[in-house]
Amino acid sequence: MPFLLVAPSLLLVGAFFLFPLLLSVQGAFMGADGPTLAHFRTAFGLYRNDMLVTLLITGCATALIGAGSIAIGGYLTLGGSRRARAVLAWLYRWPLFIPFIVAGQSMRGFLGQNGLMNSALVGAGMPEMWAQSFLDWRGIVITFVWKQLPFATLLIAGAMAAMDRAQIEAAQNLGAGRLRVLLGVVLPQVSRNITVALILSFVTMMGVLSVPLMISGQSPSMLTIPMAWRINSLGDYATANALGVLACLMTGMVAWVWLRQAAAEKAK
Amino acid sequence: MSAWRWLPRILLLVLFAGFIFGPVANLLLWSVAESWYWPNRLPSQYGFRYWERVFRPEGQAMESLGLSIWIAALATLACMAVAIPAAWALARARLPMRGLILLLFLLPQAFPNMPVYINIARVFFSLGLNGTVLGVVLVHAAHGLVYAVWIAAAAFAAVEDDAVLAARNMGAGALTAFRTVTLPLAAPGIAASAIFVFLESLDEFTASFFVGAPDVRTLPLLLYSAAAGGNMQVAAITALILLVPSIVFMAVVQRFLRADVLAGVGK
Numbered sequence: 001m002p003f004l005l006v007a008p009s010l011l012l013v014g015a016f017f018l019f020p021l022l023l024s025v026q027g028a029f030m031g032a033d034g035p036t037l038a039h040f041r042t043a044f045g046l047y048r049n050d051m052l053v054t055l056l057i058t059g060c061a062t063a064l065i066g067a068g069s070i071a072i073g074g075y076l077t078l079g080g081s082r083r084a085r086a087v088l089a090w091l092y093r094w095p096l097f098i099p100f101i102v103a104g105q106s107m108r109g110f111l112g113q114n115g116l117m118n119s120a121l122v123g124a125g126m127p128e129m130w131a132q133s134f135l136d137w138r139g140i141v142i143t144f145v146w147k148q149l150p151f152a153t154l155l156i157a158g159a160m161a162a163m164d165r166a167q168i169e170a171a172q173n174l175g176a177g178r179l180r181v182l183l184g185v186v187l188p189q190v191s192r193n194i195t196v197a198l199i200l201s202f203v204t205m206m207g208v209l210s211v212p213l214m215i216s217g218q219s220p221s222m223l224t225i226p227m228a229w230r231i232n233s234l235g236d237y238a239t240a241n242a243l244g245v246l247a248c249l250m251t252g253m254v255a256w257v258w259l260r261q262a263a264a265e266k267a268k
Numbered sequence: 269m270s271a272w273r274w275l276p277r278i279l280l281l282v283l284f285a286g287f288i289f290g291p292v293a294n295l296l297l298w299s300v301a302e303s304w305y306w307p308n309r310l311p312s313q314y315g316f317r318y319w320e321r322v323f324r325p326e327g328q329a330m331e332s333l334g335l336s337i338w339i340a341a342l343a344t345l346a347c348m349a350v351a352i353p354a355a356w357a358l359a360r361a362r363l364p365m366r367g368l369i370l371l372l373f374l375l376p377q378a379f380p381n382m383p384v385y386i387n388i389a390r391v392f393f394s395l396g397l398n399g400t401v402l403g404v405v406l407v408h409a410a411h412g413l414v415y416a417v418w419i420a421a422a423a424f425a426a427v428e429d430d431a432v433l434a435a436r437n438m439g440a441g442a443l444t445a446f447r448t449v450t451l452p453l454a455a456p457g458i459a460a461s462a463i464f465v466f467l468e469s470l471d472e473f474t475a476s477f478f479v480g481a482p483d484v485r486t487l488p489l490l491l492y493s494a495a496a497g498g499n500m501q502v503a504a505i506t507a508l509i510l511l512v513p514s515i516v517f518m519a520v521v522q523r524f525l526r527a528d529v530l531a532g533v534g535k
Contacts, residue, residue: 002361005353006369009413012350016410017376020387027387084277091281094288097514099471101488105495105507106291109298116294119309120286146291200377207380210473210488214495224382224474231386231478244383251380 021248027241039242047243049220055250057137057222058205061144065152066198068145073157073190074182078168089157096150100143104214107143111135111215139215140222144205152197159193160186191261199258203251223247292511298504318501329490329506336487339401340469343408347416347465352458355420356446360427373417381411381474389478399483407475412465419464423457424450460521467517471510 029035072092079085095103109115111134118131134142163186171185187194209224219225223243230240298304299318301311322329357363358370376384388407389398397403427450435445451458473488481489487510495503 002357002363005357005361006363008350009354009417010369010372012410012413013372013376016388016407017384020384020391021379023387023391024383081274081277084281087281088284091285091288093518094292094515097467097518099473099488099510099514101471101473101491102295102507102510102514103291105491105503106295108495109294109500109504110291114304114307114309116290116297120290122309146287203378203380207382207474209382209477210492213492224380227382227386228477231389237386237390240386241383244380244386247380248383251378255378 024241024244024248027237028245031238039238040246042239043242043246046239047220047223047226050223050226051246051250053137053220054206054223054247057140057144058202061141061148061205062198062202064141064145065148065201066194068149069153069156069197070182070187070194072149072153073160074178074186076157077160077163077186078178078181080178092153093150095147096154098147099210100147100208101210101214103143103147104211107139107146108135108214111139111142136216136218137221140212143211143215144208147211148201148205152201155193155197156190159190163189195258195261199254202254206247206251295504295507295511298500299508301501304500318505322502322505328485329487329502329509332485332487332490332506333509335401335484336470339404339408339484339486340466342401342405343412343469344462344466346405346409347412348420348458348462351413351416351420351461355417355458356424356450358417358421359424360432360450370418370421373414376411376414385475385478388475392479398479399481401484404476404480404484404486407479408469408472409465411472411475412468415468416461416465419461420454420458423454423461426457427453463517463521467513470513 028039029037031038072088076085076089079088110117112118113131113133117134118126122128122131167185168181171181176184207224208222209228212222212225213228223246227240227243227247230236230243297311300314300316302313302315302317304311321327324330358366363369385407392398392403397406431449431453432445435449436442440448471488472486473492476484476486476489477492480486485493487506491503491506491510494506
């Protein structure tokens with residue numbers, strides 16, 4: 001009986017997620033006459049650089065999001081000034097639910113040659129000639145960090161806030177500095193939450209089409225761009241599916257690292 | 269002395285505020301810039317000409333906004349209709365293979381969405397669903413389902429057993445107890461998940477891009493085509509229309525989602 005209540009939603013997930021995902025795998029391996037690796041050869045041959053750029057962009061963004069959310073979470077947990085903590089907690093959440101495409105459009109103005117970022121830097125004394133457009137892979141990284149940082153911070157700062165304060169206080173009483181407490185006491189206990197937050201961010205960013213479309217579509221770009229190009233301009237589903245499978249494999253690799261770490265933690 | 273100790277903190281916070289609000293400020297500036305050409309650091313002419321153009325009743329933006337809201341409402345309805353029973357069963361019934369089912373709902377989050385959407389579009393094309401409102405509603409509902417089930421399940425799980433038991437002891441049937449006790453107590457969490465699904469649909473780009481375009485032109489698609497056509501003003505105004513609900517939701521969500529519900533997501 002309870003199973004009947006779950007069945008319709010399982011059906012939806014099956015029909016609109018699992019089935020198309022299987023189609024994608026099948027499409028990637030099927031040629032005109034039987035299974036083939038030709039689509040992967042095409043994908044590798046044409047889009048090797050895009051794959052590297054995708055890993056570079058998502059990797060950089062994930063690293064920056066990790067560093068930023070740990071810093072913000074750490075200050076919210078250990079920071080000395082109550083007022084600064086309140087301001088920071090109020091500040092960091094704003095982009096949380098802003099859609100990627102809006103983030104992309106905002107950043108297209110902000111990071112451009114005569115955008116507000118350069119205006120602010122020039123106003124602060126940077127020579128005018130240094131003003132350059134960030135609308136390339138760096139712009140994509142910055143947009144991803146801006147959009148995903150609140151999400152990761154919410155998860156990580158939440159886990160830090162739920163920690164037992166006694167341990168932190170004990171370490172502080174023994175004379176440990178704040179950085180020492182953060183690295184030695186807080187981080188080991190929230191490491192699992194950090195991995196979850198970062199992996200979810202990584203997967204999300206891998207699948208985003210709108211940000212690279214808006215910021216910089218120049219080749220090589222993120223894999224979503226050639227995928228869309230293969231379909232909309234060439235009707236070539238085979239190569240697009242091969243690229244899709246490769247994107248899934250990349251995230252699979254990351255998830256594997258995560259599972260291995262979780263298993264190692266359980267073994268402790 | 270104390271002012272000096274505050275300086276680095278204030279400087280860092282101001283920098284961070286610039287990073288958070290700078291892009292949005294730039295968006296606002298573009299929306300009222302009637303002309304802004306390089307190398308001008310700021311617009312050379314301000315005005316609301318483009319706002320008038322966008323908000324003209326017969327304009328494309330209003331049509332897209334109406335369509336987007338209609339699609340989001342239908343998607344939310346469809347999504348919650350299947351998500352609420354599932355969430356209740358996952359949270360409160362003894363369900364065999366509960367962990368596995370929860371994991372299945374998490375699966376769409378574990379893969380990049382693009383390959384899934386292009387193949388849905390392909391299937392929809394052969395079914396004649398491509399470029400229809402129904403097609404877009406179906407993908408949006410499926411996309412939102414994952415969040416809806418997880419959040420609503422957490423909301424149901426946070427309802428105290430004693431309250432339900434008390435109702436049952438006083439003779440209420442299972443359905444009456446659900447309707448009069450469980451559902452009202454879980455309502456804030458469920459409302460939050462419904463709003464979230466609505467927003468996700470309103471903001472959704474990739475699936476609409478493949479399934480809906482060019483016939484079903486939602487607001488994000490309009491934003492993209494304005495931006496691709498180099499019309500920064502219309503793109504900025506469209507982006508601002510999409511921005512408002514997200515920020516309002518961010519501001520009120522804490523009221524809906526209590527900390528104990530949030531802590532229970534995924535348990």
